[in-house]
Amino acid sequence: MTRKSKSEIGPALLAWYDKARRDLPWRALPGETPDPYSVWLSEIMLQQTTVAAVRAYFEKFRALWPRVGDLAAAPLEEVLKAWAGLGYYSRARNLHACAQKIVAEHGGAFPAHEDDLRRLPGVGPYTAGAIAAIAFDRPTPAVDGNVERVVARLLALETPPSAAKKQISDFVAAVLPKNRPGDFAQAMMDLGATVCTPRSPGCLICPLAHFCRAAEAGNPLDFPKKPPKKARPFKRGAVFVLRRADGAVLARRRPARGLLGGMTEFFGTDWREGRDGDWAAQQTEASPCARANWRFAGEIDHVFTHFALRLGVFVAAAPADFVAPETGFWIAAQDLSAAALPSVMRKVETCAFKAMDLHVAGKPA
Numbered sequence: 618m619t620r621k622s623k624s625e626i627g628p629a630l631l632a633w634y635d636k637a638r639r640d641l642p643w644r645a646l647p648g649e650t651p652d653p654y655s656v657w658l659s660e661i662m663l664q665q666t667t668v669a670a671v672r673a674y675f676e677k678f679r680a681l682w683p684r685v686g687d688l689a690a691a692p693l694e695e696v697l698k699a700w701a702g703l704g705y706y707s708r709a710r711n712l713h714a715c716a717q718k719i720v721a722e723h724g725g726a727f728p729a730h731e732d733d734l735r736r737l738p739g740v741g742p743y744t745a746g747a748i749a750a751i752a753f754d755r756p757t758p759a760v761d762g763n764v765e766r767v768v769a770r771l772l773a774l775e776t777p778p779s780a781a782k783k784q785i786s787d788f789v790a791a792v793l794p795k796n797r798p799g800d801f802a803q804a805m806m807d808l809g810a811t812v813c814t815p816r817s818p819g820c821l822i823c824p825l826a827h828f829c830r831a832a833e834a835g836n837p838l839d840f841p842k843k844p845p846k847k848a849r850p851f852k853r854g855a856v857f858v859l860r861r862a863d864g865a866v867l868a869r870r871r872p873a874r875g876l877l878g879g880m881t882e883f884f885g886t887d888w889r890e891g892r893d894g895d896w897a898a899q900q901t902e903a904s905p906c907a908r909a910n911w912r913f914a915g916e917i918d919h920v921f922t923h924f925a926l927r928l929g930v931f932v933a934a935a936p937a938d939f940v941a942p943e944t945g946f947w948i949a950a951q952d953l954s955a956a957a958l959p960s961v962m963r964k965v966e967t968c969a970f971k972a973m974d975l976h977v978a979g980k981p982a
Contacts, residue, residue, distance in 0.1 A: 622828055627794030627801055633824035634804035639811065641668065643675055644803065651799065653727035653752040654685045660744045661712050665705055665922075668810070674703050686725050689716035697879055697957040705922075706877050706959060711739025729753040750802040758789040759802040763809025769841030770813060773830035777844040813837075850924040853892040855900040856885035858969035859909060861935045864950030867905060868958075876921070881957045883965055884945065888926055897929025905942055909933035914972030919961040926961065930968045 635647075643659035645651040658678060662671045677699055682688035688696070693713050700709035715738040719725060727748065728734055734745035746759035760768075765778040768785045778785060794801055812819045820832045831837040859867040866883070873879045884905040901911040914930040941947060948956050958966065 623792050626792040626825060626828055629824045629828075630804045630808065631794065631797055631800060634800060634807060637807065637811070638803070639668075639807050642672060642679075651752045653748065655679070656748050656752040657685075657715075657727060657740075657744075658712070660747050661708055661715075661739060662703065664708060664744070666703060670703065674700070684725070685716050685719050685727075688713065689720040693879065694957060697881075698955060701880070701957050702960055702963070704960065706880055708739060710873070710879055714738040715740065727752065729755065731755070731757050747802060751799040754797070754799045756793050756795060756798040757802075758786045758793060759805075760786050760789055761806060761809075763813075764789065764805045766815065766841055767805060767809045767813045767825070770818070770831035770837050771825060771829050773834065773840060775842060777842045779844055849920075850890050852888040852890050852924050852926050853896055853928070854886045854888040854926065855897040855903070855929045855931065856883050856965050857901075857904040857906075857911065857931045857933070858883050858914075858965065858973075859904075859906055859933055859935050859939075860973060861947065862937075865947040866950075866953065867935070867941055867945050868948050868956070869945045877959050877961075879957075880959045880962075881948070882959070882962050883969075885928070888924075888928075897931075900929070901931060904931065904933075905945060906933065906935065906939055909936060909939075912972065915968050917961070917964040917968050919964060928961070928965060930965050930972075932969045932973050 638644075641659075643652075643655040655675075659671065659675055662674055662678075678688070681695075681699060682691055691713070693710065696713045697706065697709050700706065700712075703709075718737055719727060728737075729749065729752075731745045731749045734740050734748050735742065740748070743759060743761050746757045747761070749755040749757040750759050760782070762778075765782075765785055768774070768788050769778055769781075772784075772788065774781055774784070776784075789805070808823070808825070812823050813825075816838070818832075818837045820826050820829070820837060823829070823832070826832045829837070831840045861867075868881050868883055871877050871880050871882050886900055886903050897916075898913065901907065904911060911931045911933045914932045917928050917930060919926045919928070953966070
């Protein structure tokens with residue numbers, strides 16, 4: 618690609634963006650000043666999550682906590698409840714910690730410089746670049762998965778993006794126009810999300826088709842190159858749902874750090890590889906109430922980023938004299954829908970309650 622053609626990429630992309638930009642609830646309209654809080658909130662939510670999934674959560678958070686100071690003052694438990702179902706729960710903890718740091722150390726105002734942004738909890742290189750560019754119109758490369766795909770095709774990179782991050786970032790910096798860098802960042806993201814898509818790239822309508830080596834060669838689907846796929850580990854565990862006569866269920870809080878940190882869960886075993894299909898049936902002694910009449914309710918499957926999980930689900934009615942362990946607490950029936958249960962525990966809840974309701978109705982579980 619010649620130096621001249623590089624200089625034409627920015628204007629061509631911005632001209633397309635002015636006509637085809639997406640209407641997103643966190644995006645400032647033309648002529649409006651972007652709101653750094655909205656930009657930051659949306660970028661954290663969009664990490665490894667689709668725009669379609671994020672819209673409702675973004676609007677809920679803005680309604681609950683209109684300003685960063687409101688979010689900083691909210692109890693972490695309430696933030697986790699509002700986040701439940703969006704996944705990657707460390708983002709919610711970092712979101713809360715970041716809001717508190719913005720208030721405590723920056724007077725409630727987001728810093729504009731990329732280096733300062735990267736010192737905030739949960740803000741990595743891409744997010745810092747995106748906030749600096751979009752919220753403050755700074756000429757900073759913002760390279761997410763969409764942008765990586767666009768550049769990999771423009772350059773016909775033979776190296777997977779994970780191993781070519783500097784090359785991609787340097788290219789974006791080289792074509793970044795001095796005017797409207799925030800719009801350019803959003804235009805690159807929109808191009809990857811709506812035209813230069815993973816499986817059906819619209820090369821015929823792409824504003825950068827004339828600059829694209831993959832399109833010229835007629836093989837855009839060959840890019841970006843993928844690294845060798847690793848086998849996903851398979852783990853098993855057992856989980857126990859104990860329900861009182863008034864409908865309350867026993868739960869506990871996961872450790873603050875680690876997978877699903879700080880979220881609410883039902884009591885259960887650890888999750889490990891190498892367990893056979895009969896393993897879970899032998900684990901009722903590990904339940905929070907070994908003398909309860911535990912019944913097998915079924916199994917649920919859930920896939921995390923780094924492993925697949927199968928949980929054997931057991932249900933029981935709490936004995937009248939049962940006292941909850943110190944690590945546990947009861948969730949009233951009317952509060953269960955609002956509890957900070959992650960998606961995997963919602964699957965457990967559905968499986969358990971179906972079995973318990975069938976049992977109460979006198980039908981086989």
